[in-house]
Amino acid sequence: MKPYYDLLNDILLNGNNSDDRTGTGTLSLFGNHIEFDLAKGFPLLTGKFTPFKLVANELLWFLSGSTNNEELRKLNGNLKRTIWEEWATEDGYLGPIYGEQWRNCGGIDQIETLITGLKERPFSRRHIVSAWNVSDLPNENISPQENANEFHMALAPCHAFFQFGVRKIPDSDKFALSCHLYQRSCDTFLGLPFNIASYALLTEMVANVVGMVPDKLHMSFGDVHIYKNHIDQVKELLARDLDIFTLPELVLDKKYDNMDSFSIDSFEVKGYQYHPSIKAPIAI
Secondary structure, three states, rough: OHHHHHHHHHHHHHHHEOOOOOOEEEEEEOOOOEEHHHHHOOOOOOOOOOOHHHHHHHHHHHHHHOOOOHHHHHHOOOOOOOOHHOHHHHHHOOOHHHHHHOOOOOOOOOHHHHHHHHOOOOOOOOEEHHHHHOHHHHOOOOOOOHHHHHOOOOHHHHHHHEHHHEOOOOOOOOOOEEEEEEEEEEEEEOOHHHHHHHHHHHHHHHHHHHHOOEEEEEEEEEEEEEEHHHHHHHHHHHHHOOOOOOEEEEEEEOOOOOOOOOOOEEEEEEEEOOOOOOOOOOOO
């Protein structure tokens, strides 16, 4: 997880004092990049506990095409609030967020198109899925709930755009699959560990379906920030011995034919060791 810790250190040392939408204030940088080699382990944060099942259930929720927070709560056993609670309407609707953009963007299933493209034209440079649909973006002058009620996104997509790339593994008949995510805005303490694990999991799932080997996860950012009410928590995290735990292993239970067949029981994370959780408030 060194790329993640290095990014936190960089923001602490060099971040600009910035105002933000939430009014909390941030230290921020612009235009950073990190990457992870998925062959070296599954990048689930070890410096503090990161709940894999919540990460996986949210990804499965996106892939189902759902845009209702109540459906996510059901996946989580109706036991936990989700990070989407503050933006949802009373009946849980969030407007046309990720699930709709991924699975029904103007009538196009971008995930199915991605899988077909990887199978039929693996070296294409068009293996792209975008959640940044300009016509559905929220009006920043009204509340998230008002936006949802007007069939706009309750919150603009932070992880806005991703692309897959394929390379042939030398001296082999196998292909390696990498994912490159562009994230326009990133809460590095609370949000980024989830994003890293989510897109690593997505890469593993896509690789499984198309019969390729998971390779690299690249993440490029617009604004990366530490909220000012997270600074003490970041310092606590970085003060821990971050070298004592190795990355866990992600195991998928079988080969899948399509992205709709996965469930939470499809995944097992082996050997996950971690430091305790560190609580921090969500900036709304």
